[in-house]
Amino acid sequence: MENPIRWTTVWVVASWYGSNIGILLLNKYLLTGFGFKYPVFLTLCHMVACASLSYVAIGLARVVPLQAIKSRSQLGRLAALSVVFCYSVVCGNVSLRYIPVSFNQAIGATTPFFTAVFAYLMIQKREAWATYAALVPVVVGVVIASGAEPSFHLLGFIMCVVATAARAFKSVLQSILLSSDQGENLNSMNLLLYMAPIAVAFLVPATMLMEKDALEFTIDIAKKDLKIVWYLLFNSSLAYFVNLTNFLVTQHTSALTLQVLGNAKGAVAVVVSILIFKNPISFIGMLGYAITIFGVVLYGEVKKRYS
Template identity: 30%
Template sequence: MDQALLYQILISYTYVAIWIGLSAGVILFNKYLLSVYGFPFPIALTMIHMGFCSFIAILLIRVFKIVESINMEVETYFRAIVPIGALFSGTLWLGNAAYLYLSVSFIQMLKALMPVSVFLVGTLFGTEQYSNKIMLNMAVVTVGVMIASYGEINFVLTGVLMQLASILFESSRLTLVQILLQRRGMKLNPITTLYYIAPACFCFLSVPFVLIELPKMQESVDWNFDVTIFAANATVALGLNLAVFLLIGKTSALTMNVAGVVKDWLLIGLSALLFHQPVSSVSLGGYALAFGGVCYYNYLKLKDMQAQPPSRLEEGSQQKP
């Protein structure tokens, strides 16, 4: 094998391993803080992440000028960034809140519904083209998740509704990114994305924090907070954003999708091992069905990308969120 090709393969696998490790690390770290460590405040945890990411992004762009900013008009910020920031804050808040009620493994199974939600929302707003084949595929994924839910040992409706709402917020955010940013020709890397969106998320989250969590934190002393631990948690979250940039920039969005499949199965196993949360055979069977549907959906998307002219194919790989 050519030495240069072997080196490129090793680099690509290194990026994949880093992204899988950081992505799984953030999920397991958040689960530990919210359910085990003694900090049951998902809004506050999300605000810490957004505040830290905002601070680092400002340093890199405004102070050290390592990353070049873009000239964004005030009108564009309020019409594009603010709605995306509102949806993203809902995604993070509700996704973290679900860890208070559900196991990591079951949450990963529910996340298999993401392509279904993206397809339905995208069809509604015209960013996805409807087809009976894809709709049937989405039905298979949905049935698989329903079977997995039926077999879940610790099924909590509140947690399920929170996770489903998080998925809906995220699919709506991805659709708005395509409509409000990509169609304007704006391309944001993770640092500039954090620079514009993280402060907006922090502001949106401050409202439910003041109304919901702050009174609970003031009334109770039965919770823990260590600056070192939370700084480490926020650093891992920031590292994940950088790893996404490296993975897509140095490989492809398709590679990230494949890596995501590996990460999901890894998290299911680690959740059962670390948090002693067993997974029933019915749930695994249902998730396997949903997993097959998601893989087939990715295959159809790959064929569609390959059928596009080279210029459109390159553009699509660069703009995929």
């Protein structure tokens, strides 16, 4: 009876890696190599797919039980999370237009630093001094990597930092808004089911205002080459499967295993992106990224010891 469970876990983890790394690389290709310069519209496509596939998975296939929204205040909290979520994804996509995936992942690895900062500022959550000390190499590594990055771009760097901070802010905000004692907690799949349509409602006017020629451009390209349609459909579907596989990995592994896998995933994404896009790298830059990863691992170990 052990083998089916073991192989299911392997398949789930492999799918999680594939969807996470796949969407990152495909986003980069669309926004640079393919010339699709519409990160807000791309995010809108992602959210439309997440809304549609969430309904299929929960409303029709019953992958997980449907959890109802129980109050107007809960809906308001979901709307707030959706705005922050959209902002983080859009900024992340904008950053990929200007900086390589490897540098993007190095900056993204600083999420624990921003999470600790927001947790302190928003809920006065204090960690042990050793926990904060473990965050020093996380930041130092990115500083080193930034200074030695051959493809450094200021706007791309800023957008990536903002996206990383927004993801951390969302995680803290989510713990505050949805960890109530009123039975209003939602699992991640139901959370996406409700957040995605709200995100679409925000992104439609944002796209019309900021990228009003995006749809016309896509239609014109599609008339000449249908590949853009298939790229967008596959890319948008991957956006949903990132969330689905993350939920499944959480179910099939422990929190510690998930943390270790997450750290390794960033390193794998860096190696794969360098092999595919062949962006220039430097020894100092890779050393900086290695220091950041070391800091993230150290932070996890120290936090586990003092929690």
